[in-house]
Amino acid sequence: MYDIIIIGSGPGGYLAAERAGARGKKVLIIEKEHLGGVCLNRGCIPTKSLLNSSKLYKKALHSEQFGVHAENVSFNMEEAMAWKQEVVMHNRNGVAFLMKHNKVDVIEGEAFFKGGRKVQVDGKEYEGETIILATGSRPFILPIPGADSPHVKTSREVLELKELPEKVAVIGGGVIGLEFASFFSNLGIQTDIIEMMDEIVPFMDRDLAKVMRREMKAVNFNLSCKVEKIDGKKVFYTDKKGKENSIEADLILMSVGRRPNIENFEGAGLDIERGRIKVDDKMRTNLPGVYAIGDVTGKSLLAHSAYRMGEVAVNNICGGDDHMRYKAVPWAVYSHxxxxxxxxxxxxxxxxxxxxxxxxxxxxxxxxxxxxxxxxxxxxxxxxxxxxxxxxxxxxxxxxxxxxxxxxxxxxxxxxxxxxxxxxxxxxxxxxxxxxxxxxxx
Amino acid sequence: MYDIIIIGSGPGGYLAAERAGARGKKVLIIEKEHLGGVCLNRGCIPTKSLLNSSKLYKKALHSEQFGVHAENVSFNMEEAMAWKQEVVMHNRNGVAFLMKHNKVDVIEGEAFFKGGRKVQVDGKEYEGETIILATGSRPFILPIPGADSPHVKTSREVLELKELPEKVAVIGGGVIGLEFASFFSNLGIQTDIIEMMDEIVPFMDRDLAKVMRREMKAVNFNLSCKVEKIDGKKVFYTDKKGKENSIEADLILMSVGRRPNIENFEGAGLDIERGRIKVDDKMRTNLPGVYAIGDVTGKSLLAHSAYRMGEVAVNNICGGDDHMRYKAVPWAVYSHxxxxxxxxxxxxxxxxxxxxxxxxxxxxxxxxxxxxxxxxxxxxxxxxxxxxxxxxxxxxxxxxxxxxxxxxxxxxxxxxxxxxxxxxxxxxxxxxxxxxxxxxxx
Structure with missing residues (x-):
């Protein structure tokens, strides 16, 4: 019997585990893939490593103005990827250390929660006083013809690329789309962004978004353009005047949003709204003793929001009275x-x-x-x-x-x-x- | 008759002028050299430009770890200096614009204040309801034999160097000394710091200072070493064990502190303490209607402290009740x-x-x-x-x-x-x- 069982070890999950463990709670955390979740292994951390490499490349190429010259500047994708992987491993080991240090039990496996206080992993059952659902989200794939083309990739696969593409088309001008567009265009690769809305990054002030597009000179922005289908390397879209058009690219990044991972909770009786687990500002679901934090709540799909939600959940579980507020949640795009x-x-x-x-x-x-x-x-x-x-x-x-x-x-x-x-x-x-x-x- | 006469157009002076002008005051600012004072022309701004160039050089040289390679990386001092000068001019023009925009009269010339409400510049007299003394400070030169060696320079002259030296000795391990040591050592130039105290940067937490020295691998730190004399290129010092020693360098930077510029106020009846104009927390001197701000007060020799002092002085002059506090004054060393x-x-x-x-x-x-x-x-x-x-x-x-x-x-x-x-x-x-x-x- 655990005090707290946490499903998912992304930022929300591992922070909740750390905080609860530090307060003497008996905690179990279950992870189906790698400690640290998407953020650490396939999101925030690896992208920041690659973006940093691409910015260094750009600076080495263009610092004459500051008196610095270099010849034959080159980018070695294999080395950049190897460093990215070292960064991921360093951080993953950091999380493993935190779990151990705070006496948190860790199980690798896929967890199912069907209600009550019981969680199943590989046929075994674990019981907890409270349960925190922190299963995160995954990339959403547009339901259009050709979305299964081998050239279509999500951020997950792009982070495992072996070679640089020659041309990139990014579907979706949100944070993830912009960061990858920045990475590729910094390296001199022709990059197009195709965005359905009339402006990039919905939560960015429009005055700034305009300047940002102007500053990202090497990227072609195709706004108010609706992608209709993909055929091999070709992305077909309708522009704002209703005209059909297409862009050819050997890498097509699908970055149109993310979907909460709620499949393993079917039958639990959770209150789900538009694919997200409903929570109050104490991170409580409708089921007593069951909390949800992070992307799976659909409230604010940011790692640091998940951190804070994890703290709020643990504080409340431990008898405190803490509330999640969203008015001072920062966001950042690590583009150039x-x-x-x-x-x-x-x-x-x-x-x-x-x-x-x-x-x-x-x-x-x-x-x-x-x-x-x-x-x-x-x-x-x-x-x-x-x-x-x-x-x-x-x-x-x-x-x-x-x-x-x-x-x-x-x-x-x-x-x-x-x-x-x-x-x-x-x-x-x-x-x-x-x-x-x-x-x-x- | 002016509402406010400001002597010195460094950060404290020009900000006070801007704020007072914006509030409709009739303001005169007098500058003997260049608008913006030492900070903008011969201090904070140009050093940050050069430090940035040297950091870019270091990054272009050593980014293999991140997958970025470059050959024949070189640093062009002339171009780096030209960019520095462009940055200075850009900022100086910015201050000139602010003065004009806020209808501040600007006079070039050396000002003398002998008491009363009158200021003399080149034989002319100007009268003000209030006077703000913001004359700043200048490098202090150790009174030791050989300090007039042509190899001895202050930050002022180093910022005008035409060629890079081969070896550098920095006397004084404060902020200015560390920044120049970082600049030169980033460029691969052998650099020694000779510091009298047993640790660098007095206001830095000692735990951090230790790590900082370790991270600045390319710099030799000679702590608890007292410089006795200079002979041509040689700096003679006594180490902590009392042993005499010397370091040879073709550039010897004297950065042992700065002295307030108070010479032109002789006979004014100002309360001076240890070479500094005494002020209260409203930036008032002992003379009615006469304020002093920035380095000349010796309170906190930082541009941003001068900014705030300028605001406090103007707020009080305009009938407000503002007080200078020092507990939340940040500092930064822009080294690497x-x-x-x-x-x-x-x-x-x-x-x-x-x-x-x-x-x-x-x-x-x-x-x-x-x-x-x-x-x-x-x-x-x-x-x-x-x-x-x-x-x-x-x-x-x-x-x-x-x-x-x-x-x-x-x-x-x-x-x-x-x-x-x-x-x-x-x-x-x-x-x-x-x-x-x-x-x-x-």
Whole structure:
């Protein structure tokens, strides 16, 4: 009998296990593939490793402006993949260590939960006081003719590529699509993005999305284009004028979203809505003692949201009173340039009825950004509630904004007002200063 | 008659002018050399440009691990210097634009202030309701024999070098010394640092300073060594055992600190203490209507401190009630690796009588840091008041910590408790997450 059984060892699952183990709970975590789940093994971590390699390649090629010259710059895919794998193994071993250190039992195998407090793995049954469902999600494949073409791959398979393709077509201009498009185009590979909506990355402020597309010069963006079918290497789509068109590529990346993994819970009596497990803000499902966290809830498909959901679930299981909030969840795209944001976009805030004040500032005016990026463009935009002066959103494009955005998360989580942030001292020269400068520009 | 006359257009001066001008004040700013002062023209900005070039060079040379190869990697000093100068001009023009945009009068010339409300420039007199002294500081030259050797240079002259030296000796292991040592050693130039104290960078947590020295492998650190004299290219010093020794270098950088520029205020009746203009927390001097901000106060010789002091002075001049606080002033060293911190170090907090809890975490355990830095070392350390659970200090070494530290400034300025920071969501994978992870390790 366990205190807690966790199904799935992605960020939500392993963090919940670590926290619960540290508090003395008897915990079992079940993983059907590799500790760390998709994020660590086939998502966030390996893509960041490959993106870093491709950025280094681009910098080695184009740093003449800064006085640095190099000849015969080359990219070795095998080595980049080997390093990626070393990074994955390093992190996976880190999770294994955390499990051991916190006395968490780990079982490899596919788990089924049919209700009650029992979980089946390979014919064996395990019982827990509470159960946390953290089975994550998998790539969604468009139900169109030819989607089974051998040239169609998801992020999962692309991370195992042996050789670089000659031409890439990315179906879907979300975070995953943009990151892979950035990876391939950084390496000089012709890359097309085909996106059904009229703009990339739905949660990005539209002002920034526009600049981002302009900055990703080497990528062709085909917006408002609906993919109809795939035939071998050809992707057929209808453009916004209704005209049929096609793009040929030897690698077609399908990145149109992800679907929660709920199949193994059939018959459990879980409340499911649009393929997602319904939870309240304490991460409780409709079944007593059964929690769900991470992608499987469909609430916020981000590793760090899963982390926090895991903490919330464990805190509540341990008798605390913790609640999941989504208003200060940051996001980042690790493309070149990077983009990141936290809180509401301007249009989102207006839709919600706030009396919105917003200001933007070009990063070119920031001393460090200009010194390190030359004539590249970047933007910072802040969204403020004019009535209370509280900051609602911080949005950035360019520089190391994936690292800077933590300051934005802190401001929004702490519900700081503009006048308070104006008194915060940012290091000079840093790109992070632009948050304060943008607030002054209001 | 001006509302405000500002002497010196460094970060403190130009920001004060901008803010006061934006509020409709009639402002005059006087600059004896270039708009932007030392920081923009001969300090923070140009060094960051050169450091970036040297980091790009190092990366182009050593990215095999990540699958990136390059041949005949070379560094062109002339081009790096030309880019540095373009960056300086871009920023200087930016300040000129800000002055114009906010209707600030600018005079080039050396200003003298002898008391009252009058300032003399080139024989002309200007009168102001209030005066802000923002004349900054200049490098201090050790009063030792041979300090006038042509091989001895300060940061000012090094930023105008035409050719790279073969060997460099840096006297003083503070921020400026470390940054130049990093620049030269990144380029493969043999570099020695000679520091009188037993550790580098006095305000850095000693645990981190140790790791930093280890990570700057290419630099020889000679600690507890007192420089006695210089003879041509030779620096003679006494080591900690009292043994005499010498280092030969064709470039000897004197970076042992900076002295406030107060010479032009003689006879004004200013309260001067140890060469610094005394001010209260409203940036007022002992003379009514006369304020002093930035390095000339000797309070915190950092550009961003000057910025904030400038704001505080202007807010008070405009009838507000603003106070300068120093507890959340970040600092950063833009060396390779970078270091940054904000708030108290562990030993500082203990000295001040806090009941201290501290925890450190190796960056190697951070997914993004490992992916991008391989086997390099980095550390995050947090210092907490065990009684109130309030965060007192955040200290980092490695990654883009100069950008991440803004999150630390925000936490300390907002007086967040550990429990509150634990609820902040950091993007995954980012190096910034390590702040939260370190707090969990407490």
């Amino acid at each position: 340039p990077e983009a990141a944001g936290v809180g509401m976009t301007e249009s989102e805030a207006k839709e919600k009825g706030f009396n919105v004040k917003a200001a933007s500032m070009q990063m070119r005016g920031n001393g460090r950004f200009f010194a390190e990026n030359g004539k590249a463009s970047g933007v910072c935009k802040v969204v403020v509630d004019a009535d209370s002066d509280v900051i609602l959103g911080v949005h950035m494009l360019g520089g190391m904004c994936s690292e800077i955005i933590a300051a934005g998360s802190t401001m929004i989580e702490a519900e700081l007002r503009v006048s308070e942030v104006k008194e915060i001292i940012f290091p000079h020269p840093s790109v992070s200063e632009i948050i304060k400068d943008t607030l002054w520009a209001l | 690796p970078e270091a940054a911190g904000v708030g108290m170090t562990e030993s500082e907090a203990k000295e001040k009588g806090f009941n201290v809890k501290a925890a450190s975490m190796q960056m190697r355990g951070n997914g993004r840091f490992f992916a991008e830095n391989g086997k390099a070392s980095g550390v995050c350390k947090v210092v907490v008041d065990a009684d109130s659970d309030v965060i007192l200090g955040v200290h980092m070494l490695g990654g883009m910590c100069s950008e991440i530290i803004a999150a630390g400034s925000t936490m300390i300025e907002a007086e967040l408790r550990v429990s509150e920071v634990k609820e902040i969501i950091f993007p995954h994978p980012s190096v910034s997450e390590i702040i939260k992870d370190t707090l969990w390790a407490l």
